[in-house]
Amino acid sequence: MSTPQTTDYTQVESLKIGPEDPRYRAVINKQFNKRYAATPDYVRLVNSTEQIVAAVEEAVNEGRPLAVTSGGHCLEGFVSDPDMRVIIDVSPMKRVYYDAEMGAIAVEAGATVGETFRALFEAWGVVIPLGEYPQIGMGGHVVGGAFGFLCRQLGLAADYLYAVEVVMVDEDERASSVVATRETSDPNRDLWWAHTGGGAGNFGIVTRYWFRSPDASGNDPAALLPRAPES
Ligand SMILES: Cc1cc2nc3c(=O)[nH]c(=O)nc-3n(C[C@H](O)[C@H](O)[C@H](O)COP(=O)(O)OP(=O)(O)OC[C@H]3O[C@@H](n4cnc5c(N)ncnc54)[C@H](O)[C@@H]3O)c2cc1C
Structure with missing residues (x-):
């Protein structure tokens, strides 16, 4: 839950x-x-x-x-x-929340970079290295890798991408959603990998991303991502 x-x-x-x-x-x-x-x-x-x-x-x-x-x-x-x-x-979809089942912080695709920075900071004091323009949408941004002011220190947003949910269409023209994670046991791992820099609009519609540092452990959301820098 x-x-x-x-x-x-x-x-x-x-x-x-x-x-x-x-x-x-x-x-x-x-x-x-x-x-x-x-x-x-x-x-x-x-x-x-x-x-x-x-x-x-x-x-x-x-x-x-x-x-x-x-x-x-x-x-x-x-x-x-x-x-x-x-x-x-998808811009009405702006929820940012801790997803205990995934053990990661979920950000819906319609949130902007500015809204995401603010929500992560205000709720948990954490940050992901997003782009430099607050009105950019997360939907088109993260799947391109996403670089910004913090990239020399923290890398790309995609480095923190744990999972992505994508709506895709199959050969029978039926649409459905699929979740792909970076877990090596995940049969959809290639789809996750495609969303760590492959570019937006190529694979399907991203509905939400989940973020967690690769070396994070435990279930405290404030410890799952880098601490925000001092202002
Ligand atoms: C002023 C400006 C500053 C920028 N600064 C940076 C920066 O500092 N760092 C950086 O990394 N990039 C930067 N960018 C590039 C930006 O990250 C990309 O253009 C990004 O694709 C924009 O996403 P959007 O959702 O805002 O755009 P949109 O115009 O909504 O979409 C852009 C592309 O992404 C696709 N797309 C949108 N939503 C989704 C979705 N939910 N699922 C799948 N595909 C989707 C669209 O179909 C389209 O192909 C900047 C762009 C601008 C215009």
């Missing part, structure tokens, strides 16, 4: 939003690189793994290519690609 969440933003049902809705424009305009502008048929706002599975399956069944967005800090046009007919926005 998990301990209470440290952040609990507005809970939303899965929302399907068309171009006439102002929230559609908010998702499109979130993209950092204004050189590209998406024109999807609709945007999906999701708040759980189950909602992502359903949203992916719906888009696949409709034959609509889809892209996922978290923080909108894509430097390329991957999310705003005009071929993408559906954008799934």
Whole structure:
């Protein structure tokens, strides 16, 4: 069982939003690189793994290519690609909590770098070496490795990645979620490894990451990650 969440933003049902809705424009305009502008048929706002599975399956069944967005800090046009007919926005998923079953701290993909730094520090006084821009989304960030101000001292965020949950589509066009860990006995370990630098948007939709230092032991969440530096 998990301990209470440290952040609990507005809970939303899965929302399907068309171009006439102002929230559609908010998702499109979130993209950092204004050189590209998406024109999807609709945007999906999701708040759980189950909602992502359903949203992916719906888009696949409709034959609509889809892209996922978290923080909108894509430097390329991957999310705003005009071929993408559906954008799934996971940014409502921002929970950061200690997961006792996994023995690791879970961070949902919609949390930003700034929100993650704050939640980790305020709850446990710990840190992971994330990027230098607070509005970057964890969803697209960590899977690229993620470097920042602390990387000379602590390495990459990916060095602390214990596990990842990913929504994928199989050859029968059925969507499902899978958890991959760095445990050598895990048959999904290759999928975990792919998320330690393979780049976002390549393997599936990340719903959440779990973080724990490779040499951590015990079940005290305050001892699972590096202590935050003195300010
Ligand atoms: C101003 C700026 C500063 C930056 N600084 C740093 C830095 O200091 N260190 C560093 O390492 N990087 C840095 N980056 C790069 C940043 O980490 C990547 O661009 C990252 O992919 C952005 O993720 P996002 O979720 O914010 O972006 P989005 O635009 O939402 O997505 C970017 C890519 O990730 C995919 N993606 C998004 N969410 C998910 C998800 N849940 N599952 C799977 N794929 C997903 C998208 O489909 C897209 O291909 C910076 C980028 C910008 C624009």
